[in-house]
Amino acid sequence: MQPTTTHSHTHGAHEAHHEPGFWQKYVFSTDHKVIGIQYGVTALFFLLFGFLLMAMMRWQITYPQKPIPVVGSLLNAVLGDVAAGGIMSPDLYNAFGAMHGTIMVFLAIVPLAFAAFGNFVVPLQIGAVDMAFPRINMVSYQAYAIGGVIMLVSFFIPGGAAQAGWTSYSPLASWIPGHGQTFWIIGMVFLITSSLLGAVNFIATIIQLRAPGMTWMRMPFFVWAQFVTAFLLLLAFPPLEAAAIMQLMDKVAHTSFFLPTGLAVSGGELANISGGGSPLLWQHLFWFLGHPEVYVLILPAMGIVCEIIANNTRKPIWGYKSLVYSVLAIGFLSFIVWAHHMYLTGMGTKISTFFQTTTMIISIPSVIILSCLLISLWGGSIRFNTPMLFALAFLPMFGIGGLTGLPLGLNYSDIHLHDTYYVIAHFHYVVAPGTIFALLAGIYFWYPKATGRFMSEFWGKVHFWLSLIFMNAVFQPMFAQGMQGMLRRMSDGAANYSLAKVGTDAIGGLTDAIMKSNITISHAAWALGLAQIPFIINFFWSLRHGKKVTSDNPWEATTLDWQTPTPPPHGNFVAQPQVHRGPYEYSVPGQPKDFTPQNT
Amino acid sequence: MRELLQLPVLASEHGKTVDDLIVYMHWLMILLFVGWIAYFAYVLFRFRQSRNPKADYLGARGHASTWIEGLVALVEFVLLFGFAVPLWAKLVDDLPKESESVVIRVAAKQFEWNLRYPGKDGVFGKQDISLVSGTNRFGVVPNDPAGQDDFEKVNDMHVPVNKPVIVHLTSMDVIHSFKVIALRVCQDAIPGLSTPAWFKATKEGRYQINCAQLCGNGHANMANGFITIESQAAYDKWISDQKTGAAGAAVFE
Amino acid sequence: MSDHHAHDAHDFQHHVRRYLFVFWALIVGTIITVGAWYVKLDSMALTVAIALLIASVKAFLVAGYFMHLISEKKMIYGILAATAFFFAGMMYLIVWGRDQVPQGTIHLGSRDTFQTPGSPSKAAH
């Protein structure tokens, strides 16, 4: 097959026969690319929303009990007493915190990394006409949208949104007054359903619809990453669903799945429940999902970074096979490390040895993946365009996040670090400057394929440098805070534990310097938000005014996603592609061009 | 390194080993990070397009990375089986004898720490969950002879220095976590479970007790608990100053 | 089942007989299970073992023949093997974790048998 060189026509002639209407085309579409874009836009909205929640929380952390400027009165008007006088009450802080975590993880990053990029790119990269089950694909998106709406609505019900952290530990979650938690659970059931359907679809697509010649070992690494991710979702989410059902029963049917005998309610009187349940059961089931979930957040990002690095070093990825085996190993192991989040619930030596051993083992394939990507740079001819800058920045950022996972992974050092800002810094380094950078790289990279236009390079670079600086300014100081013992989820930014508050007769309060870094962090976080403005403008402006691509393969890439018309029509390929070689045949000696597409 | 990491004040015997492990781990991390970042910077400089217009199909040769990965794994396992595992085992499987330690029962509650001391005889009176109430937070069985000299405190813990202390943690409502930063002690207090934590304090003084688990809207305010580490003499005097009583109801008023 | 080449009716009669055989085996299995329960064996452990053993055999029959797993493709086996492994791991680790607690930990009692919080069994003077 020859890649078409015309690109100005959005539709190939072959599908001109029925022009679907607006609703069918953009809302109830079954085309994987449209669904991918739906996911992408919705998820970006939630990313922004999740950030705005945090932006307000950072005010409360930094200036506890001071009214939030500008938005404070608005909050008061919309949400009522929880923001009386524009001041964020602890209830509101907890609600925003829980929802920041939930939204970022389940409504922003997973839908963007897994569903949006997966939908848009995977069928193209394996040379398929669509996903295996297009109708189910549409339903997944709708379930996601409904789940999102339920989560959003929960802010406005009496009592507000869920307040027990994104981890929703019982008995707290079962007991907090109001229906926020109920909404959270029901919202989660929709999101879980969406992810399960998506996972089934991705796996079936990758198994069944690979183009002729696209053997397993010729699949781009991104497809591998998505394949493993889908398995994580498929098998780890159902236990959380079961747990959610049980927590819902505890809330609405007054069962005691997670409530032990002898609980005393607020006044100290024994609660009128049957008792006999186990609070730790919830934690096990939650983290059985929770840990694989963090790899769901990172693997697609690694996949994107790998594609972009191969493309912009103009040479094959070093150690493709090690990458594949590592990602499989991570997928497998991620199911048996979950209890490293629970060391301090009271764990005996044997089981904690088991879990910390698996935790140490799982860090090895991550090291291998990172090493392969780094070594791939050697001997390259590196182009520093915007996607590449973000992809390159991913490496050290993930490195910092990953390395700081290690002291958490040993139970003994976790004693000091557990539930401090060290943990917050650890995982934000992986998900924020890590995954978000990879996703931004992906957006800049595939934007021309989806729209036929480039995003502005100049503003892209501005966006990159500002984001890089502020991301680090936000999360770097948190390591020091955590090391000093500053605890997370403090609605007053830990002011109550500061030296200033405790007074001099007690030893070891948080020092002024540590408390002051809250100010730096918050300002950096707000600046980070502002730094996204060039991106948002660039994103929309380029839709109409961006530089047009002059070829269907503007980055001169080898994988099949670039061997289609631009944007790809319904059905994707002009003719069934036939795959002849591996995914990253760049700079093959003796070839006329420095890239050899898989289908030539 | 301790200074670099700015680890906070230390006041317990085992805390030293916790800090050591953190320090060793950070050595490994810094070494790896600095190594990689140097390589990274060099590669980006040397292989940029303007300097190296033609990429090399094969790229890096040699297997240095395999060695590095192997070494990382090795160091991780040394830290794991040489330090974390045995130290943890000592902490959780090697509880000091109750007769030779100070034993305190803690029932956390939104948002305070209820403490129960066995009194001079060192023996706790019987407790029964079904008796728990707003005034009898430990469900103390009245009239149990062993309980007559027990006493209860709220948020005010005293322990002697250089003597093992065992704290039995449970919770009346939601999950809390008993944390004293300087002691390097952190243990969840979970309803339905009674979990021991123990330490041997090495430095006198008054320290704050933190609650390290989100426990509701007062979580940040669960900050009024203090632990006073004092000399044996001062501790004995403190004990003898306490009002005692079986149900311990009075102290809550 | 290899569905792509059509079976002639006779060939399929063969399968049908097998299905019916499995069906009767399932019925008998159910009856044995209930029978074993009804005669009230002395040992609870034995009752449990018998019930779960028979259930497993029945499950094998349903999955193997009705769901024709016995002649399924490699890919399906792979998926199910992974699932079985993670399922077993989840169940085992969660259950094991319940008792793998620090020395002196107590699961506080329930209605009938109130244990005293905070008195490790070994320290019972």
Add this chain to the structure above:
Amino acid sequence: MEIPYVVQPRQDTGLYNAKVGIWLFLASEVMLFGALFSSYIILRIGAAPGEWPVGLLNVWIGMGNTLVLITSSITVVLAWASLKMNNFAKFKVYQGFTILLAMTFVVIKSFEYTDKFTHYEVVLQDNTIYDGHLKERTPTHVVIHGHKVEHGRHAEGEAHGSKTPHTDIRIERAQIKKMENYGPWHNTYLAIYFTLTALHALHVIGGAVVIGYLWGPGSKLWKTDPERFTNRIEISGLFWHFVDLVWIFLFPVLYLL
């Protein structure tokens, strides 16, 4: 371009798309029910000695329902086999039976549920406990058909074995300290019982709806694309067998042990 392997299997995997899809879905279902079974074990070993109720359910009804589901499994498989043998009429008959059996199962289940919801435990001010089915409820008194519980809470059920004779007992409202039926809130056994069986019943209903659709309006496909239709019946059958399989474990675990 059409999506390939909708009907015909792919060469290297030997499977058509929906077959892969349903097995993946069933894998996730295994984890869902697996988590609930794990919870069952945790709750059960966590129960204090003598607290876990045994024999609260009627084994004969449970056994009946087991037989109903097993029978529905064979009719599903025979329905599919009939299609394979090109006998659409027979398919209709078998699958019709499947739907009836599914409905029978749900009806029997709902009787069991009602039985539990009308079964009360009444604790008097002096801590005497009565246990039985509610016969009458007025503002001043209640009447239950049951018996007095001898020592404290009873765990051993009355469904079988040596049971105390049941009589009508009239209790004045003023005497009652607490009155609670055997709903999921009553104890963790009933909580997991209701959760597991309700989730299972939802699967039964969902499966029956799909099978019903393919039996009724959906069966038109047989005329235009018999092979695809046969595949659909196979897929819905696989789901149905899985539901049966879950019950095979639910029955002994909840009714007998």
